[in-house]
Amino acid sequence: MIDVEAIHGTPALRLQDVSIGYSHFADAVSSISFTLERGRRVGIIGESGCGKSTLGLAIMGLLPWNGEVRAGNILIDGADMVTMRERERRRLRGNRVGLIYQDASSSLDPLKRVGTQIAEAITAHAPKTKQINDRVAHALDDVGLAAANAQNYPHELSGGMRQRVAIAIALVNDPVLVIADEPTTALDVTTQAHVLDLLEARVTERDAALLLITHDLGVVADRCELTGVMYRGRLVEWGDTSRVLTDPEHPYTRALVECSHAVIDSDADRLPTMTSWDHDEEGGDDAL
Amino acid sequence: MTETERIVAVRGSGQARKAGWFRRLSGSARVSVIAIVVIAVAAATAKLWWPESSDQTNAAAALMTPSLSHPMGTDGLGRDVFARVLEGAGISLAAGLIIAVAAVAVGGALAIIAGLRPGAIDLVIMRITDSLLAFPALILAIAVAAGLGSGFFSACVAIVVSTFPLVTRVVRSDVLRIRGGGHIQAARALGVTPSRIVWRHVLPHVSSALLVQFALVVAFGIIALAGLGFIGLGIQLPTPELGAMILDGAAPLIGGAWWISIFPGLMLLAIVASVNVIADSLRVILDQPDELTGAEL
Amino acid sequence: MISYISRRFGLALLSILGASIVAFIVFRVAPGDPARQALGPFASDEQLAQFRADNLLDQSLPAQYWAFIRNFFTGDWGYSYGSGAKVTTLFGDTLAPTIELAVVTFIVTVALATWLALVSTYRPRRWLDRLINALAYVGLGAPAFWVGLVLVLVFSQWLPVLPGAEGQLDFTYSVPTVTGFMLVDTLLAGDLPAFGNAITHLILPVATLGLAVFAYLVRILRASLLAVGDQQFVLAAEAKGVSRWTAFRRHALHNALLPMLTASGIVLGQLLAGTVLVETVFNWPGVGNLLTRSIGLKDYSVVDVFVMLSATAYVLVNFIVDVVQLRVDPRILQEEQK
Numbered sequence: 060m061i062d063v064e065a066i067h068g069t070p071a072l073r074l075q076d077v078s079i080g081y082s083h084f085a086d087a088v089s090s091i092s093f094t095l096e097r098g099r100r101v102g103i104i105g106e107s108g109c110g111k112s113t114l115g116l117a118i119m120g121l122l123p124w125n126g127e128v129r130a131g132n133i134l135i136d137g138a139d140m141v142t143m144r145e146r147e148r149r150r151l152r153g154n155r156v157g158l159i160y161q162d163a164s165s166s167l168d169p170l171k172r173v174g175t176q177i178a179e180a181i182t183a184h185a186p187k188t189k190q191i192n193d194r195v196a197h198a199l200d201d202v203g204l205a206a207a208n209a210q211n212y213p214h215e216l217s218g219g220m221r222q223r224v225a226i227a228i229a230l231v232n233d234p235v236l237v238i239a240d241e242p243t244t245a246l247d248v249t250t251q252a253h254v255l256d257l258l259e260a261r262v263t264e265r266d267a268a269l270l271l272i273t274h275d276l277g278v279v280a281d282r283c284e285l286t287g288v289m290y291r292g293r294l295v296e297w298g299d300t301s302r303v304l305t306d307p308e309h310p311y312t313r314a315l316v317e318c319s320h321a322v323i324d325s326d327a328d329r330l331p332t333m334t335s336w337d338h339d340e341e342g343g344d345d346a347l
Numbered sequence: 348m349t350e351t352e353r354i355v356a357v358r359g360s361g362q363a364r365k366a367g368w369f370r371r372l373s374g375s376a377r378v379s380v381i382a383i384v385v386i387a388v389a390a391a392t393a394k395l396w397w398p399e400s401s402d403q404t405n406a407a408a409a410l411m412t413p414s415l416s417h418p419m420g421t422d423g424l425g426r427d428v429f430a431r432v433l434e435g436a437g438i439s440l441a442a443g444l445i446i447a448v449a450a451v452a453v454g455g456a457l458a459i460i461a462g463l464r465p466g467a468i469d470l471v472i473m474r475i476t477d478s479l480l481a482f483p484a485l486i487l488a489i490a491v492a493a494g495l496g497s498g499f500f501s502a503c504v505a506i507v508v509s510t511f512p513l514v515t516r517v518v519r520s521d522v523l524r525i526r527g528g529g530h531i532q533a534a535r536a537l538g539v540t541p542s543r544i545v546w547r548h549v550l551p552h553v554s555s556a557l558l559v560q561f562a563l564v565v566a567f568g569i570i571a572l573a574g575l576g577f578i579g580l581g582i583q584l585p586t587p588e589l590g591a592m593i594l595d596g597a598a599p600l601i602g603g604a605w606w607i608s609i610f611p612g613l614m615l616l617a618i619v620a621s622v623n624v625i626a627d628s629l630r631v632i633l634d635q636p637d638e639l640t641g642a643e644l
Numbered sequence: 645m646i647s648y649i650s651r652r653f654g655l656a657l658l659s660i661l662g663a664s665i666v667a668f669i670v671f672r673v674a675p676g677d678p679a680r681q682a683l684g685p686f687a688s689d690e691q692l693a694q695f696r697a698d699n700l701l702d703q704s705l706p707a708q709y710w711a712f713i714r715n716f717f718t719g720d721w722g723y724s725y726g727s728g729a730k731v732t733t734l735f736g737d738t739l740a741p742t743i744e745l746a747v748v749t750f751i752v753t754v755a756l757a758t759w760l761a762l763v764s765t766y767r768p769r770r771w772l773d774r775l776i777n778a779l780a781y782v783g784l785g786a787p788a789f790w791v792g793l794v795l796v797l798v799f800s801q802w803l804p805v806l807p808g809a810e811g812q813l814d815f816t817y818s819v820p821t822v823t824g825f826m827l828v829d830t831l832l833a834g835d836l837p838a839f840g841n842a843i844t845h846l847i848l849p850v851a852t853l854g855l856a857v858f859a860y861l862v863r864i865l866r867a868s869l870l871a872v873g874d875q876q877f878v879l880a881a882e883a884k885g886v887s888r889w890t891a892f893r894r895h896a897l898h899n900a901l902l903p904m905l906t907a908s909g910i911v912l913g914q915l916l917a918g919t920v921l922v923e924t925v926f927n928w929p930g931v932g933n934l935l936t937r938s939i940g941l942k943d944y945s946v947v948d949v950f951v952m953l954s955a956t957a958y959v960l961v962n963f964i965v966d967v968v969q970l971r972v973d974p975r976i977l978q979e980e981q982k
Contacts, residue, residue, distance in 0.1 A: 149885050149887060152885040153884035153886075160876055165876040168881070168898070169877075170898050170972070171898070179894075180884040180885070184885055225880075228884060474658065478666050481660060482663060482958065483912075483916050485920075491670055493942075570785075574917075574921055577921060579940050580939065593787070593790050597793060597925070601808070609794065611790075612791075615787055618785075619784065621785075637864060637903070639906060640910070641903055
């Protein structure tokens with residue numbers, strides 16, 4: 060029996076049967092399990108409302124007050140986010156796991172300079188850091204920005220530059236896991252490519268794991284070697300991207316793939332739609 | 348039905364929409380509306396069901412503590428405080444409504460004129476508004492009331508003068524926004540008469556702001572009226588204006604006869620708090636943020 | 645930046661000028677015959693004529709107006725009709741206690757409103773929300789002078805813990821007047837018991853004056869915090885490992901301060917108006933008390949100075965608020981340039 064852990068070390072992220080819900084409503088995420096080793100990149104795909112963003116928040120321990128993890132374990136670098144106390148969770152947040160939001164314009168405080176906000180990520184975990192300006196300058200340089208940009212307010216930077224700042228903040232403490240929630244939705248295609256290139260490079264450098272949450276199959280196809288498909292709170296597909304895209308197991312995935320191929324390939328009269336797959340096939344089983 | 352018919356049916360007639368307004372208010376706002384209606388009706392019909400009069404003096408029964416026959420006691424001249432508080436409530440509500448109607452009418456009219464006719468007229472109106480807004484509202488009301496002398500009429504004029512400028516400012520920005528929308532230009536190009544433009548194209552859009560401002564002016568007006576009464580301006584005793592009654596009861600309060608001041612104040616609190624609750628609910632329904640600070644209350 | 649500031653300043657000056665015209669109309673033109681008003685029904689015709697000549701009442705209106713503003717801005721405020729004292733002296737004696745009351749009230753209400761708004765919004769706590777809302781409605785609906793009487797009744801009569809309508813200090817204490825601010829003067833005189841006594845005398849007036857102001861501020865701040873707190877950058881700060889309280893305090897508050905800043909300017913107006921209503925209740929020797937007495941005596945020489953002073957102070961404070969906002973929110977300039 061190959062000891063996976065002995066070869067790769069503790070996985071960056073492991074979910075064991077995780078279920079998440081809001082208030083008294085039915086599970087928003089039910090019974091999800093997967094393992095993500097360091098250095099690997101997975102794209103979680105799904106339509107709006109499938110629970111992928113909830114999953115991302117739960118991994119960070121940032122569910123809103125009416126949400127809770129109802130069952131399961133979320134292990135980041137071996138430590139269980141679900142059972143630990145808030146104080147300990149805070150030590151991991153921004154430190155061992157970083158989060159990059161969809162719209163950097165709204166994840167940056169409009170009234171504080173960008174450099175201050177990067178510094179905050181550093182001092183949250185090492186309050187007595189000396190030469191903080193150097194570290195901030197280094198972080199900016201890492202994402203292709205000038206040290207002088209530290210003095211800028213968010214509205215003075217372009218959308219792409221703001222997203223780079225968000226990446227810098229997420230990476231500044233060398234986390235083992237980076238979660239990117241729709242990191243390029245708000246950007247134009249060219250900037251998208253640059254930002255994703257940057258993200259990929261920096262994550263690889265640090266041998267960190269990347270959890271990319273998106274609805275864009277193209278992005279996943281290009282950048283992630285693993286793919287997970289979520290539908291209505293369940294993980295219906297998980298595996299190597301090449302396999303998932305060419306030979307999907309779950310009918311939902313099949314329909315998704317068909318839709319995105321069809322735009323380029325098909326010369327049929329009607330494009331396939333998501334309603335063309337048979338819901339009844341889902342039944343009660345999970346793909347995993 | 349065709350699509351158009353269906354849309355028209357769903358929209359409903361103006362009548363149906365008006366009937367639903369009570370239901371759209373928040374729970375506490377509905378309670379407030381009922382409270383105010385009860386107070387108003389009680390005040391208007393007091394002579395029918397309450398035996399004591401509000402102006403009958405009776406030296407022998409002066410300064411009596413609250414009892415069954417005088418639930419709010421009697422004042423220094425032996426008058427029944429409960430009857431006076433009821434009548435005072437009626438005066439406050441009536442005055443508040445009159446003031447609000449006048450302030451909103453004047454303020455709204457000026458705002459529409461200023462908004463629709465840019466240039467010299469707009470400038471003059473804005474200068475006047477700004478000059479009036481340079482004063483804290485209550486201070487301006489005091490000043491005008493002092494200048495005009497005491498009495499119901501001068502108090503009302505004073506408060507209208509101090510409240511219409513804010514209405515003008517709020518409504519004018521709404522009007523300017525609508526002007527930028529283009530359908531006013533379109534109407535003009537079609538030859539629609541100015542008054543029609545105002546009625547059909549402008550008023551419906553500023554009515555939300557006007558309604559909220561109306562409620563706010565009622566609240567401010569009632570408190571300002573009481574304030575004027577307390578300083579000795581505005582409505583004077585023996586007319587049972589609530590503020591004047593509080594003034595009248597201040598000295599007795601120090602001496603131990605607390606009911607003469609406390610009950611009128613409680614009535615004011617009940618009325619004004621209710622109006623404010625209604626105003627808040629209207630703000631939420633009609634999407635009107637706070638006009639001075641921009642906060643979404 | 646400079647052009648924005650100078651434009652606002654120009655507007656401020658225009659407003660003050662306009663306010664002076666309004667004040668002139670209200671006090672010189674409207675009341676009818678000022679001479680008769682000032683000298684009473686028993687004055688002789690010569691006295692009336694003399695008064696008119698002294699006060700330039702026989703001049704044209706523009707000339708009178710010019711004299712009016714010139715006098716106000718040079719500090720030539722004339723003499724009180726009632727007491728004959730110089731109006732400047734009257735104001736000089738009474739300004740300090742009012743400023744002391746207003747400043748202490750401002751500090752207390754801002755601190756309390758900020759803290760309560762933060763505590764009730766950073767984590768949803770319905771009971772606290774309801775309580776604060778109820779308190780706010782009481783503050784908005786209860787006339788300040790009545791609140792004062794209630795507080796005096798409860799805390800000075802029924803539970804004799806605090807002084808009531810007794811001004812700034814028990815008459816048993818005697819403290820030399822240096823600045824006019826009782827808190828400062830008692831400290832300067834080294835009289836600690838008097839200092840403590842002065843503080844107890846401040847409690848009820850501050851509570852009375854502050855209730856309406858608190859209600860106004862806490863509602864605005866709560867609303868802003870709720871709106872801002874939902875924003876992603878607060879959550880993003882937490883994602884860095886910052887605690888929710890700190891994220892709220894550092895980011896949400898900062899962003900919610902903008903409406904609060906604007907509200908501060910309005911608050912000054914409320915405080916000014918409030919002192920007029922509240923000082924009589926507590927026998928507070930301030931400007932509000934002076935005004936109330938002057939109104940009773942129809943002493944317009946005092947009233948119109950008070951009104952002009954209020955307007956000038958109100959406009960200037962709001963101008964300063966405008967400028968401070970520039971520093972707080974760098975986006976304002978961007979908006980202006982569009």
